[in-house]
Amino acid sequence: MSKKEEKRHIYPLVTASSTFDAVILCDGDYPSHAIPLSILNHAKYLICCDGAGMHHILHGGTPDAIVGDGDSLPEDFKRRYADILHQVSEQEDNDQTKATRFCIAKGFRRIAYLGSTGKREDHTLGNISLLIRYMKDFHLDVTMVTDHGYFTPASGVQDFDSFVHQQISIYNFGCTQLAGKGFKWNPYAYQELWQGALNEAIGDEVTIEADGNYLLFRTFEPKMPK
Amino acid sequence: MSKKEEKRHIYPLVTASSTFDAVILCDGDYPSHAIPLSILNHAKYLICCDGAGMHHILHGGTPDAIVGDGDSLPEDFKRRYADILHQVSEQEDNDQTKATRFCIAKGFRRIAYLGSTGKREDHTLGNISLLIRYMKDFHLDVTMVTDHGYFTPASGVQDFDSFVHQQISIYNFGCTQLAGKGFKWNPYAYQELWQGALNEAIGDEVTIEADGNYLLFRTFEPKMPK
Known part of the structure; x- marks a missing residue:
């Protein structure tokens, strides 16, 4: 099994067939x-x-x-x-x-x-x-x-499924360190709620590496460049 | 002039005749x-x-x-x-x-x-x-x-016009001390955004005393008790 296949996607995309308890x-x-x-x-x-x-x-x-x-x-x-x-x-x-x-x-x-x-x-x-x-x-x-999309709270280092041009907003709830992979703009430990808004995925997965709690918003639709 | 009349209401109610630059x-x-x-x-x-x-x-x-x-x-x-x-x-x-x-x-x-x-x-x-x-x-x-109402950012000690049963939510943006007068429930230096939501005015004025910035939401309509 390749490294990619082994990887667990903890936070999948939300679709019409997503199920919950x-x-x-x-x-x-x-x-x-x-x-x-x-x-x-x-x-x-x-x-x-x-x-x-x-x-x-x-x-x-x-x-x-x-x-x-x-x-x-x-x-x-x-x-x-x-x-x-x-x-x-x-x-x-x-x-x-x-x-x-x-x-x-x-x-x-x-x-x-x-x-x-x-x-x-x-x-x-x-x-x-x-x-x-x-x-x-x-x-x-x-x-x-x-x-319009979905909010997911998360903590620490986590992977999230995404797609190209998916709009993603990141809200920092108390992290002093926060970094990310797979984003158009590099995330950081935002001090204000507006600073992490309106980022974008460049591929089929994004990763957040943080030392605390944060909230992700992912849109259903991609935002296509003009 | 009575003490009450001297008092400056910095943050008036927003009405249909409110004007702005x-x-x-x-x-x-x-x-x-x-x-x-x-x-x-x-x-x-x-x-x-x-x-x-x-x-x-x-x-x-x-x-x-x-x-x-x-x-x-x-x-x-x-x-x-x-x-x-x-x-x-x-x-x-x-x-x-x-x-x-x-x-x-x-x-x-x-x-x-x-x-x-x-x-x-x-x-x-x-x-x-x-x-x-x-x-x-x-x-x-x-x-x-x-x-539904209006958001006003403010800082320090401020008075806000209100009316009985006006719904007021308070969001703390970095205050370590926060207290209030004229509210149904006593405000404090909330750690989370949800904690200060859904308070209520008991009269025609509320006061916030804080050591930093906060945001108030006031509704147009009172919430009448059952």
């Missing part, structure tokens, strides 16, 4: 791109965050569980779906994290998040940054899939 | 809420970032300038609007920052950003975090207005 649908923008829609429709176990449960049912779907504080759900909806409704009223965690704790209790480790962005930007920022917490504190393997 | 329209989601639309339509000087120029003209608007690398503009559009088109081809800055540098050259200091969020989430994250740079490095007074 569970899918969490949050109440941001309902997915419209074919890839998150396929992940949603083929979920082995689907948890909807509060109002997202109602939206998904209106879209013809059937959640396995609805988790949240119940704030955004009408009383008749709560009565009708009482058997799958898990109301969690504590104030420390937002609905995305409540749904994540529900997954942990069920033994799910590989989780995809959909509908976590869109609508209020402060929710979007919070939900994205929580991915680092889910990896670091909850020891989960998580991916947030949007209509 | 210049408005920058970026190429994320085109504004749909009445407040950013009013700011757009009453701009004293309007700079559109690249593709946003085309979108704004399609919406019946007239930019004063279009700034960007020209990548997303068709050749016939570039010829037709050559008199207001300022092509900047350097790769260090994104289009939002190119438009900001254009404002600085014109002497504009109070700038509102519209259309900076939506579409690709890595652009959204980058554009939001750049507000800290514009304040800290460019010494500008900037506000990013979305369809």
Whole structure:
């Protein structure tokens, strides 16, 4: 077996056939791109965050569980779906994290998040940054899939599948050393969130070598040069 | 004059009649809420970032300038609007920052950003975090207005107008000490972006006391208790 073949690609591309132990649908923008829609429709176990449960049912779907504080759900909806409704009223965690704790209790480790962005930007920022917490504190393997691409939290030295002209953004969460291979511009230990945005893969794999946690965003589509 | 009346409110609420030296329209989601639309339509000087120029003209608007690398503009559009088109081809800055540098050259200091969020989430994250740079490095007074509320970068001890049940999120950019008055939950020097999200004003003013930079998001609408 060649050196290349032995190599383990820990972070594959996300496609319409990607599978996860569970899918969490949050109440941001309902997915419209074919890839998150396929992940949603083929979920082995689907948890909807509060109002997202109602939206998904209106879209013809059937959640396995609805988790949240119940704030955004009408009383008749709560009565009708009482058997799958898990109301969690504590104030420390937002609905995305409540749904994540529900997954942990069920033994799910590989989780995809959909509908976590869109609508209020402060929710979007919070939900994205929580991915680092889910990896670091909850020891989960998580991916947030949007209509444009996917966020993956990672730590240390890791390989990520890519393709030529895939747009990749790197967000440094506390690394003092950070380097990369396979990128158009050399990554470094960015001090600001905007500095690592809008990089690009030059081939079918990128590597990050860092001494801490970071978040990668990879797009579905390549950006073709003019 | 009472103590209250003497007090200067440095960061007012953003309303449909808020005015700025210049408005920058970026190429994320085109504004749909009445407040950013009013700011757009009453701009004293309007700079559109690249593709946003085309979108704004399609919406019946007239930019004063279009700034960007020209990548997303068709050749016939570039010829037709050559008199207001300022092509900047350097790769260090994104289009939002190119438009900001254009404002600085014109002497504009109070700038509102519209259309900076939506579409690709890595652009959204980058554009939001750049507000800290514009304040800290460019010494500008900037506000990013979305369809849901507005981001304001600030530093040190500052007062912000608010209203009861206004949702406020606080993002710490490097403060080791951070405290607040007028919030439902006491702010602290958050280590993670998600920790300061989803706070709430209890009256018509909040104060932040910090030893560094931070970003506030305030919503247009109150969140009413059930």
